[in-house]
Amino acid sequence: MDNKKLANLLFPDIIKTPEDYEKQYPKRNLPDGAKVTRFAPSPTGFLHIGGLFAAFVSERAARSTGGVFYLRIEDTDKKREVENGVRGIVEGLQNFGIKIDEGMLSETDSVGEYGPYTQSMRKEIYQTYCKSLVEHGFAYPCFCTAEELENIRAEQEKNKQNPGYYGKYARCRDLSFEEIEEKIRSGAPYVVRLKSPGSEEKRIKFDDSIKGEIEMPENVQDIVLLKTDGIPTYHFAHAIDDHLMGTTDVIRGDEWISSAPIHLQLFNILGFKTPHYAHISPIMKEDVETGGKRKLSKRKDPEAAVTFYHENGYPKEAVLEYLLTIANSNYEEWRAANPDADRSKFEFKLSNMSKAGALFDLMKLTDISKNYICRMDKDTVYSETLAWAEKYKPEFASLLKENRDYAIKIFGIERGNEKPRKDIAKWEDTVEYTRYFFTRPEKYEFADNLSNADMIEILNTYKTVYSADETAEEWFPKVREMSVNLGYAKAPKVYKKDPESYKGHVGDVATVIRVAVTGRRNTPDLYEIMQTLGYDEAIDRIDAAIDFLNA
Ligand code: GLU
Secondary structure (H helix, E strand, C coil): CCHHHHHHHHCCCCCCCHHHHHHHCCCCCCCCCCCEEEECCCCCCCCEHHHHHHHHHHHHHHHCCCCEEEECECCCCHHHCCCCHHHHHHHHHHHCCCCCCEEECCCCCEECCCCCCEHHHHHHHHHHHHHHHHHCCCEEEECCCHHHHHHHHHHHHHCCCCCCCCHHHCHHHHCCHHHHHHHHHCCCCCEEEECCCCCCCCEEEEEECCCEEEEEECCCCCCEEECCCCCECHHHHHHHHHHHCCCCEEEEEHHHHHHHHHHHHHHHHHCCCCCEEEEECCCEEECCCCCCEEECCCCCCHHHEHHHHHHHCCCHHHHHHHHHHHHCCCHHHHHHHCCCCCHHHCCCCHHHCCCCCCECCHHHHHHHHHHHHHCCCHHHHHHHHHHHHHHHCHHHHHHHHHCHHHHHHHHCCCCCCCCCCCCCCCCCHHHHHHHHHHCCCCCCCCCCCCCHHHHHHHHHHHHHHCCCCCCHHHHHHHHHHHHHHCCCECCHHHHHHCHHHCCCEHHHHHHHHHHHHHCCCCCCCHHHHHHHHCHHHHHHHHHHHHHHHHC
8 A cells, every 4th residue: 555645645735744843843941850731621611620630730740840831722522512611711720820831811812832722723733643644554544434333343242352443353454545545535434543553462561650650451442543524532632732732741630541552652653752641530529328439520519610619719729728738648747837838839749649539528628728718817808708709799799898997807806816716718608707797686596594584684784884995804804793793603614513503604694795796606706896896886786685685
C-alpha cells in the first residue's frame, strides 16, 4: 500500500506538516523542574468539587515549581456540551481564586501563546498529525458500521476473547487502496484508527506521581483517533495537545488510568516525550444508607457542585484550605505549626496525595471555615457578607447597606479577643445570626423552669438596675446581686449543692433577660448585645417580653 497516497486521499486539504506545528509551538523556556500543568474539563457547565480539586492541585503543582498552569476546554464530545458551559468553569475557578496563566478566559477569549485552547478550534492540527500517522503506516480508515462492530463483539464473546477492534478482528486494517478509494467515493462514513503496534505479551510500566509504579498490558486495540466527523477522540487530542502545549505533568482523574497504555503508545508513535502522569482518586463520601464509601455524586449530593459553596457563602479561603487538608495529609500539621502563614508557603507534593479516595467531610469544612471567619476583623466580615448578599440575598444586602455601622458593630461582638466566637461558618449564616438585631423577637425560647410571674419579676427588677452607661465589668456583678436579692443562687455550683433553697441560679436569671431581648437562649455575650441594640431598644424589648408573659 502506498501510504502517502492514502494519506492524500483521506486528507486532501491538509497541507501543513507536524513540523510546522512543532515550530509554531516551540518548547517552553522554563527553569529546570518547573511543571506545566493544565485543567482540561469538558464544557458541561457543571464544575464538580472533584474538578475544582484537580484544578487546585494542578495549579499548586505548577505554582510551587515556578511553572505554568493553563485551562483547556475539551469540547470534542458535542453531546455533553451545554450552552455557556465554559462560563460555569471559568467562573467556578475565579470564585475560588484559582488563577490561570494561559487558556480560556471566557467562551471566546483566551490568553497565551500555545492556543487555541479549545479543542474544537484545533481540528486542523489533529488532522495534520493524523495524516502523518497514515503516511507512516500507523493509522488507517475503518468503514465498519455499528452493526458490524456489534457482530465482532458477539463473536468475541462466543470465543471468550477480549472485546475490541484488534488483531484479526481489525477487518479494515487490510483493505487495499482501491477498496478504500471505492468506499470513499461512494460516500461511506469512516473513522481513522490507530494501527496499534502493541503485543499482548508485552507490558508497560510508568511511574505515577500519586499512585506509584503502575504496570499494565500493552495496548493492542486499534482505537479510534478521528471520529466520522473528523473530530478527535479524547485519547488522540490528549496526546497532541499536551505535547504541543508543553504539559510536563498530566494531573487527571483516575478513571483514565486504564487508558494510560493507549496514551503512552500514542506518545511513542508520534515521537513525543511522555509527560508525567498523576492520577487523582475521586473524592468519596460516607454513604449514610450503606455505611460504606461512595463517590461524591452530582445527582445525590448538592455539595458536589462548586456553586454550592459559593451560593452558601463559604469563604473561598476556607474551601481551599479544606481541599489542601484532603490533598496532603501533612497539611494540617503544618497549619497547626504555622497558624498565620499564607497557605502558599506550604510545600505541596503530588506524592503526598492519598492513593485511595479522600473522604469529603462537610463538618470538617464547617470547622475550618468557622475558624477562618472568627479570626477576621468585623469590617472584613461586613464587606464579605455584603458581597455575598448582593449576589444571593439582595434584601439582606440592602439592610446591611442601610445600617452599615450598626451591622459592623453586630459583627464586632466577641470578635478580636483571644477566644472569638465561632457562630459563622458561611455568609449565609449571618442572616440568622443578625436577625434579632434587626427585628424584635416574634417568639421567645423561655425555659420552663420558672413561672411567668418569676420571669416578670426578674425583668421588672432588671429594668430598675440596668443603666445605659455601665461597663462590662460592672454589668455582671449587678445581675448577680439582683439575682441573690430575688432568691436565686449566685452561681450554678451553689444552686446544685442545695437546690431546695433557691428558685434557680444567676444563669437562669440571665437567660430570662437574654430571651426577652433576643428571643433566643443561645446568643453571644448579652452585655455586648444590649450595648449594640442601645439602651432604649433593650428596655423596649424587655417591656414587650413582659407584655407577652402577662398575656
Ligand atoms: N476532558 C477530560 C475529562 O473531563 C480531561 C481529562 C484530562 O485531564 O486529561 O475527563
